[in-house]
Amino acid sequence: MYAQLVDTGLKQVLTAADMSADEQAFQARIDDGIRIEAKDWMPEAYRKTLIRQISQHAHSEIVGQLPEGNWVTRAPTLKRKSILLAKIQDEAGHGLYLYSAAETLGVSRDELLAALHSGKAKYSSIFNYPTLSWADMGAIGWLVDGSAIINQIPLCRCSYGPYARAMIRVCKEESFHARQGYDIMLALARGTPAQKAMAQDALNRWWWPSLMMFGPSDAESVNSAQSAQWRIKLFSNDELRQRMVDQTVPQAEYLGLTVPDPDLRWNADTGHYEFGAIDWAEFHNVLKGNGPCNRERLQTRVKAWDDGEWFRDALVAHADKHRAAA
Amino acid sequence: MSKEWPLWEIFIRSQHGLAHKHVGSLHAPDAAMAVNNARDVYTRRNEGVSIWVVRAADIVASSPADKGALFEPSNSKVYRHPTFFPMPEEVKNL
Amino acid sequence: MDHKVNYLLRLGDNALILSQQLSQWCGKGPALEEDMALTNVALDLLGQTRLWYEYASELEGAGRDEDALAYLRDAHDFKNCLLLEQPNGNYADTLVRQFYFDTWHYFLIDGLTRSSDARIAAIAEKSLKEVTYHLRRSGDLIVRLGDGTELSHARTQAAVDALWMYSGEVFAYDAVDEAMVAAGVAPDAAELRAQWLAHVAEILAEATLTMPPADAWMQKGGKQGRHSEHLGYILAEMQFLQRAYPGAVW
Numbered sequence: 001m002y003a004q005l006v007d008t009g010l011k012q013v014l015t016a017a018d019m020s021a022d023e024q025a026f027q028a029r030i031d032d033g034i035r036i037e038a039k040d041w042m043p044e045a046y047r048k049t050l051i052r053q054i055s056q057h058a059h060s061e062i063v064g065q066l067p068e069g070n071w072v073t074r075a076p077t078l079k080r081k082s083i084l085l086a087k088i089q090d091e092a093g094h095g096l097y098l099y100s101a102a103e104t105l106g107v108s109r110d111e112l113l114a115a116l117h118s119g120k121a122k123y124s125s126i127f128n129y130p131t132l133s134w135a136d137m138g139a140i141g142w143l144v145d146g147s148a149i150i151n152q153i154p155l156c157r158c159s160y161g162p163y164a165r166a167m168i169r170v171c172k173e174e175s176f177h178a179r180q181g182y183d184i185m186l187a188l189a190r191g192t193p194a195q196k197a198m199a200q201d202a203l204n205r206w207w208w209p210s211l212m213m214f215g216p217s218d219a220e221s222v223n224s225a226q227s228a229q230w231r232i233k234l235f236s237n238d239e240l241r242q243r244m245v246d247q248t249v250p251q252a253e254y255l256g257l258t259v260p261d262p263d264l265r266w267n268a269d270t271g272h273y274e275f276g277a278i279d280w281a282e283f284h285n286v287l288k289g290n291g292p293c294n295r296e297r298l299q300t301r302v303k304a305w306d307d308g309e310w311f312r313d314a315l316v317a318h319a320d321k322h323r324a325a326a
Numbered sequence: 327m328s329k330e331w332p333l334w335e336i337f338i339r340s341q342h343g344l345a346h347k348h349v350g351s352l353h354a355p356d357a358a359m360a361v362n363n364a365r366d367v368y369t370r371r372n373e374g375v376s377i378w379v380v381r382a383a384d385i386v387a388s389s390p391a392d393k394g395a396l397f398e399p400s401n402s403k404v405y406r407h408p409t410f411f412p413m414p415e416e417v418k419n420l
Numbered sequence: 421m422d423h424k425v426n427y428l429l430r431l432g433d434n435a436l437i438l439s440q441q442l443s444q445w446c447g448k449g450p451a452l453e454e455d456m457a458l459t460n461v462a463l464d465l466l467g468q469t470r471l472w473y474e475y476a477s478e479l480e481g482a483g484r485d486e487d488a489l490a491y492l493r494d495a496h497d498f499k500n501c502l503l504l505e506q507p508n509g510n511y512a513d514t515l516v517r518q519f520y521f522d523t524w525h526y527f528l529i530d531g532l533t534r535s536s537d538a539r540i541a542a543i544a545e546k547s548l549k550e551v552t553y554h555l556r557r558s559g560d561l562i563v564r565l566g567d568g569t570e571l572s573h574a575r576t577q578a579a580v581d582a583l584w585m586y587s588g589e590v591f592a593y594d595a596v597d598e599a600m601v602a603a604g605v606a607p608d609a610a611e612l613r614a615q616w617l618a619h620v621a622e623i624l625a626e627a628t629l630t631m632p633p634a635d636a637w638m639q640k641g642g643k644q645g646r647h648s649e650h651l652g653y654i655l656a657e658m659q660f661l662q663r664a665y666p667g668a669v670w
Binding site for chain 3: 073077079093194312
Binding site for chain 2: 451452453454456457460553557560564
């Protein structure tokens, strides 16, 4: 989902004829499954695309702390509070690994943050939705982290070394996130009628935005095709979304909850679930800044950054003073 | 003078590990904070680790173009690698 | 209430309320690394809370588990010190509050490792590594901010001055504390206070900050359930779900 709508800057997929000798050698390495590392020669378009993709992913992790941070002070038990705090901390860590990976491509973290704060850089659409009940903590872990895992596991094999290694690290931690979300849903589904209703309501609100996370169908997308050739996008948006639906529907059934899609049905011939039409107008609007929480999310991040400037500057001043004295 | 916190590369040797491994990077105003931050970022799930921090700007790397001259000789000395000597199945621990 | 149970709740409540306050910074810290570090402290404290509450619950034997203790007591039954319910404010306020607490907490926990109560000694032993690190961290940041820029110096000095009057409560022993000292369970106030003053003086000096007078008037009452207006709001937010859905399992 971080690879969705990433502009490669190209109008058509490069064929061997379009490529210079360097580009051909580069493509050959990718085709052979050899990882590209930070100091290797790479086409400018590959570098730029990766910077956009990795930083979008990093921004998503950081902004993603906010919808869950909204409930950490209201977690209903000490155990749930501990687990949620650990999860949010993991997300900060993931953001950090990803910014590190992006920085290997010759851009600084401060530059990337400036792009986020100015509204130029994108982050995953899903974090622009509000968390309205404790059940949302379950739904997010289950559906959103669940979807993220489906996207991230293939990226562990992507062509760019630092990104692939960051993904391996992230994936190790992510499965705990999905399970803790589902565990919350299980407790609610087995609880009082009010809790069960809370769980159903959360599923109703988070289902469609989760499917949208994977991005629109990219069968026709030049950017997706080029990214696939560069092995920084390994499956199509539709394939990943289908995987998510197939995996998740039985999980919802086990909870005794209803997926809010009247068109959802199992197709025995294809071995997949068919599902209803997604409202892509909503998705594009959310990406454009018209989602329920875009303004608040960005304002919160900008405020944290601005309010923290004196702190960061103070630490630099102290370090400078003492290095000079040493 | 730039106000941005410099970038540090972090190397961790786990409790039972033999060597420090590169685990990623982070930003910190100086080495002491880099070590503290590395503890919080890269060792959350483990205890008893050894942390090295190096300013990213201080790292000198071999150039990928040198690969041939710097590394070729080892590749042709295949007998240096354990897999070159197939052992009989019955022999364990070798 | 049994003195020891009371004492354990004081320890647990301190850690809980402070952890709750720190959690509000999640995702809003001044730098990513700092965000993670502060959350680590919050997590450590929450872990300690649960150890203290578990023991208190067993000793009390009234069937109140850790969640009943955290979520079903009203403010007047909470026994945390006033310092910890003071608002997060700007980051300097948060860090000075942390430093004042960490210094006491370190010397206290170190003392508790020698408690005549084996369980308390064990909990303290487990917590000691964490609180040692917390103190190292907060002290280090006070030095950096005090001896940083003019702005950071001013903000940190302001916090040092404003929070000073809450720093003495931990040393104002009442009958409960004295009973623990008499039983060899807890360290003596005078000793703790001397250690605290020495360490704080050292750090503030290195930070080029001015230490307020040691004999200043100190606020108190938190341990006895007489809190500031802040605690009610902290608890209302923290306890909402358990109060709104009584008896539900989460």
